[in-house]
Amino acid sequence: MALHERFGGWRVVAFVVVVGFAWLLGCQDAAGPRPRPSQGPSTPLIVSAPVMPPSVASSGAATARLVGGDSVVFVSAPPGSFPGGAFATIRNRATGSVVTTPVIDGGFDPVPVNAVVGDSLAVIVTSAAGASLLQAVVSVRGHQPPVVVRTTPPDKKTDVPVNSVMSVVFSEPVDPGTINSGTIGLQLNSQLVAGGASILSDGLHATFAPDAPLAPQTTYTLVITTGVADLAGRPLEQPVQVPFTTGSLTSNVATITLFPSSALVGPGGSVQIQAVLRDASGNVLDWFNPAAPSLSWSTADPVVAIAASSGLLEGYLSGTVTGRAAGTVTVTATSGSRSATASITVGTLAFASVSTGDLHTCGITTTGEAYCWGSNLYGGALGTGDSSRDLVTTTPVRVAGGLSFATITAGTARTCGITTVGVGYCWGDGRRGALGNGDTVNSAVPVPVAGGLSLATISMGLQHACGLMTSGAAYCWGYNGDGELGTGTTSFYSATPVAVSGGFSFVQIAAGMDHTCALTASGAAYCWGSGSAGQLGTGDTNSAPTPVPVAGGLSFKALTAGFAQTCALTLAGTAYCWGVATAGLGVDTTSGCFRATRCTTPTPVVGGLTFSALGPASRQPGYSVCAVTVAGAAYCWGEIWGAGAAPREFGGHPSYTPQAVGGGVQFASVSLGEFHYCGLSVAGVAYCWGGNNDGQIGDGSFFIASDTPVKVAGQP
Numbered sequence: 001m002a003l004h005e006r007f008g009g010w011r012v013v014a015f016v017v018v019v020g021f022a023w024l025l026g027c028q029d030a031a032g033p034r035p036r037p038s039q040g041p042s043t044p045l046i047v048s049a050p051v052m053p054p055s056v057a058s059s060g061a062a063t064a065r066l067v068g069g070d071s072v073v074f075v076s077a078p079p080g081s082f083p084g085g086a087f088a089t090i091r092n093r094a095t096g097s098v099v100t101t102p103v104i105d106g107g108f109d110p111v112p113v114n115a116v117v118g119d120s121l122a123v124i125v126t127s128a129a130g131a132s133l134l135q136a137v138v139s140v141r142g143h144q145p146p147v148v149v150r151t152t153p154p155d156k157k158t159d160v161p162v163n164s165v166m167s168v169v170f171s172e173p174v175d176p177g178t179i180n181s182g183t184i185g186l187q188l189n190s191q192l193v194a195g196g197a198s199i200l201s202d203g204l205h206a207t208f209a210p211d212a213p214l215a216p217q218t219t220y221t222l223v224i225t226t227g228v229a230d231l232a233g234r235p236l237e238q239p240v241q242v243p244f245t246t247g248s249l250t251s252n253v254a255t256i257t258l259f260p261s262s263a264l265v266g267p268g269g270s271v272q273i274q275a276v277l278r279d280a281s282g283n284v285l286d287w288f289n290p291a292a293p294s295l296s297w298s299t300a301d302p303v304v305a306i307a308a309s310s311g312l313l314e315g316y317l318s319g320t321v322t323g324r325a326a327g328t329v330t331v332t333a334t335s336g337s338r339s340a341t342a343s344i345t346v347g348t349l350a351f352a353s354v355s356t357g358d359l360h361t362c363g364i365t366t367t368g369e370a371y372c373w374g375s376n377l378y379g380g381a382l383g384t385g386d387s388s389r390d391l392v393t394t395t396p397v398r399v400a401g402g403l404s405f406a407t408i409t410a411g412t413a414r415t416c417g418i419t420t421v422g423v424g425y426c427w428g429d430g431r432r433g434a435l436g437n438g439d440t441v442n443s444a445v446p447v448p449v450a451g452g453l454s455l456a457t458i459s460m461g462l463q464h465a466c467g468l469m470t471s472g473a474a475y476c477w478g479y480n481g482d483g484e485l486g487t488g489t490t491s492f493y494s495a496t497p498v499a500v501s502g503g504f505s506f507v508q509i510a511a512g513m514d515h516t517c518a519l520t521a522s523g524a525a526y527c528w529g530s531g532s533a534g535q536l537g538t539g540d541t542n543s544a545p546t547p548v549p550v551a552g553g554l555s556f557k558a559l560t561a562g563f564a565q566t567c568a569l570t571l572a573g574t575a576y577c578w579g580v581a582t583a584g585l586g587v588d589t590t591s592g593c594f595r596a597t598r599c600t601t602p603t604p605v606v607g608g609l610t611f612s613a614l615g616p617a618s619r620q621p622g623y624s625v626c627a628v629t630v631a632g633a634a635y636c637w638g639e640i641w642g643a644g645a646a647p648r649e650f651g652g653h654p655s656y657t658p659q660a661v662g663g664g665v666q667f668a669s670v671s672l673g674e675f676h677y678c679g680l681s682v683a684g685v686a687y688c689w690g691g692n693n694d695g696q697i698g699d700g701s702f703f704i705a706s707d708t709p710v711k712v713a714g715q716p
Contacts, residue, residue: 043136044081044107045123048074048172049144050116051231073140074110074172074204075099075121076149081107082125082133093120093137109169110149110204117142145237146230147171151222153244160244161251161279162215166208166222170236173203175229183227184208188220203231216248254280256333256340259386260397264345264371265305265323266714270700271395272310273342275317275333276388295319295335304329304346349396349714351686356673357381357410357460358619359694362417363396363686363712368404370417371396373712374696378413378429380444387444394695394702395713399427400445410673411460412619416467417446424449424458424467432463433495436477440495450496451475461511461561462619466518467497472505474518482514483545484529490545500528501546512561513619517568518547523555525568533564534593534600535579541598550578551601560625562617567625568602573610575627575658576602586625586637589656607658609635615670615679624672627658632666632682635659661689663708679709686712 050071075090082088085103092115101111103125113121117140125134152167153160168184179199184206186193195210206228214220222242226235257276265271275295297307297319304327310320321331323346331342349371354363360374360381372382373396379387383399399417403425408417414428414435425446426435433440436449449455449467453475458467464478464485475497476485483490486500504526506518515529515536526547527536534541537550550568554576559568565579567586577585578601581594586605593599611627618624624638635658661670661677665687670679675691678698687709688697695702698712 043123043134043138044077045136045138046074046076046078046110046147046149046171047121047138047140047144048110048146048230049142049232049234050140051172071114071116072112073115073121074112075123075138076110076169076171077103077107079105079107079150079154084127085125085133086127088123088125091122093122094118107150110171115140143234144172145234146174146228147237148224148240151224151240151242153222153242155242155244157244159247159249160214161249162213162246163250164214164246165210168206168208168222168224170204170206170228170230172230174199174206175231175233176203178227178229179206181208183225185223186210186220187223188215188218193220213250214246216246219243219245251279253277253335253338256335256338257386257388258331258333258340258342259376259388259391260342260382260384260393261386262343262345262384263321263393263395263397264347264349264714265321265395266348266716267323267325267346269395269713270320270322271344271393271713272318272320272700272702273307273331273333274391275319275340276391277317277335277338295333297321298332298334299344300330300332301327303327305331305344307331347714348716349686349712350684351680351712351715352684353408353669354671354678354680354686354688354712355408355410355415355616356671356676356678356688356696357415358412358674359696360410360415361673361676361678361688361696361698361712362399362408362410362415364405364408364417366684368406368420370399370403370405370408371714372399372410372415373397373698375413375694377694378431379442381410381413381415381428383415383427383444383446385445387442392695392702394700395698401425403446407457409458409460409616411465412462412674414460416449416458416460416465418455418458418467422454422456422470424453424455426458426465432479432493434463434465434478436465436495436497438496440493449477453497457509459509459511459516459561459616460619461516462513464493464511464516466500466509466511466516468506468509468518472507472521474500474504474506474509476500476511476516479514482530483543484511484514484516486516486528486546488546502526504547508559510559510561510566510616512566512617513563515561515566517550517559517561517566519556519559519568523557523571525550525554525556525559527561527566530564533580534598535561535564535566537566537578537600537602539600541600552576554602558614560614560617562625563619565617565625567605567614567617567627569611569614569627573612573630575605575609575611575614577605577625578602586656586658605637605658606656607635609658611635613669615672618672618674626661626670626672626677626679628667628670628679632668634661634665634667634670634679636661636670636672636677661709663687663689665709677709678712685715688712 090099119140149169184197224240228236263271328345350366351363362372385400405417416426437447438450455467466476509518517527531543539551556568567577587603612630613628615626626636637658667679678688689706689709699710
């Protein structure tokens with residue numbers, strides 16, 4: 001077995017692709033030969049020639065789709081290209097399609113991007129803190145030969161387990177007919193080692209498995225020849241030789257970790273559980289070797305639920321548990337002498353509220369239990385106690401701690417809730433004090449907000465949060481570089497709640513990307529923080545570290561703060577917006593303020609609709625807003641895809657007027673994440689739609705987006 005996760009199939013989605021988790025938890029010193037950059041000497045990026053993939057490809061439960069006839073190129077970077085890098089974003093400047101992938105060990109495996117010859121790809125590599133490490137534009141060219149991006153073991157690696165299988169990652173899919181022991185092989189003292197070469201279904205990952213364990217304390221050379229060719233018949237640009245030295249040990253399973261470790265499914269419903277297997281040194285084990293121990297799944301009571309292997313999910317081996325009858329059952333994953341368990345409850349959920357974060361969603365049941373689903377980004381956004389930062393769950397999982405919640409708000413890689421006795425709890429990304437517990441570290445379980453405040457509501461901004469006490473006093477915590485905490489200063493951050501200046505009593509508060517707004521009982525709106533786009537509504541673009549009144553003298557009953565805009569509903573249900581002049585304002589595009597790129601005072605949303613509820617706006621640069629009419633129809637405007645299905649980052653289009661959400665669901669409330677939407681129907685059923693690259697719509701699917709609302713799993 002080799003020391004890397006793998007993935008099969010080409011995970012290409014018409015609006016977004018997130019790949020690379022196959023590399024994310026692999027061996028930390030993994031590297032490979034440093035091939036020449038295919039797109040010029042100023043960047044180590046490798047861009048393949050366009051290839052024509054199949055219209056539909058699949059890997060385990062994850063299905064990837066392409067627009068028929070579209071060609072793709074594969075973009076990659078060898079290990080060590082971007083030290084300190086965390087993520088790479090690739091945007092086709094011609095089509096607007098965007099791909100995001102993790103950067104691990106300073107590089108990333110080939111990422112498929114829809115493109116043709118002549119397109120330009122803008123690539124940005126950032127650190128975990130958001131610092132830009134690379135901003136480059138590379139051109140798509142034809143006739144690029146394939147190269148080797150990396151190998152396992154990497155060049156000159158020592159202490160390689162004697163039962164290892166060698167793996168090679170190519171810059172683009174190669175012809176399976178050119179993969180054999182003559183083109184990918186192992187040499188000892190210039191003599192070939194007996195074994196077999198094979199290629200995975202994605203065409204990118206090849207392996208060489210020796211027929212017998214390697215000799216200990218011995219130097220071998222992995223050899224890849226120019227006999228390897230791509231799908232167009234172009235041979236590998238140059239042969240590659242990778243020497244490495246074995247140790248004296250084999251690599252066997254030492255630990256198994258299951259995620260989620262607990263979940264709820266309805267009768268007939270199912271949930272996928274990921275299994276992360278590691279050796280005694282903590283290396284994630286990949287299952288290339290057919291002689292390696294298999295992973296089996298079982299349940300303690302097949303009357304309640306059954307379990308079966310279901311291939312790979314985000315690079316991990318997985319099992320699918322299907323509920324049969326009400327009850328709780330233990331699920332066991334076993335490999336050799338090692339095993340791990342998860343607890344699955346078969347029952348039904350009834351949601352009282354639902355809230356969308358950027359890449360995850362949370363909801364509260366009618367009995368006060370909190371459930372989350374989607375991405376566990378930064379090691380805790382789901383609050384299950386699992387700190388694995390890059391795992392996902394496609395169905396609701398119970399938040400740890402046994403707390404009874406009255407409200408819940410999902411944000412950017414973090415979540416906050418208020419218990420039925422008014423105590424605030426937060427979990428997830430704790431950087432810059434965003435959890436409000438006096439610390440700056442992440443937490444995978446709910447931790448109490450400091451200060452002993454009796455809270456009624458919490459709103460999540462991009463890197464800050466604000467809450468209202470039952471008395472109406474406002475407190476904020478987290479990042480304060482633009483004065484969004486409202487204390488009169490722009491100090492870097494506060495890890496504990498600080499009182500908003502002015503002594504106001506508010507009935508609603510809304511935190512945006514870098515500004516905050518609130519309403520008094522009389523309907524007067526106040527805002528503070530960054531005003532650079534006019535989002536404070538004061539008639540100018542000045543920032544304010546303390547609350548300032550919104551101009552216009554309107555009385556509002558609800559408001560929401562987004563990326564660089566604010567929207568509110570008057571007492572009569574008319575929507576107004578102000579801020580950066582994009583489709584997200586929903587205002588007349590011929591108006592003077594729109595032509596001036598900023599509407600610095602409240603401006604009516606076009607369409608003449610009367611709304612009863614306004615959903616939290618996106619804190620990310622999608623500028624999207626949603627609201628519900630008095631008849632329960634949901635409408636969205638801004639940079640949306642389809643009928644309000646997903647923000648423009650998913651390849652959508654700007655809509656300057658409210659567009660009805662399809663599906664015929666009558667909503668009581670709606671909430672908007674970065675790439676997806678959710679809402680609670682008047683019947684108390686939770687629905688989600690839009691992007692689903694992290695399972696955030698919660699219907700049990702993965703990587704399959706939905707234009708229309710789908711029911712969250714676990715409900716009757």
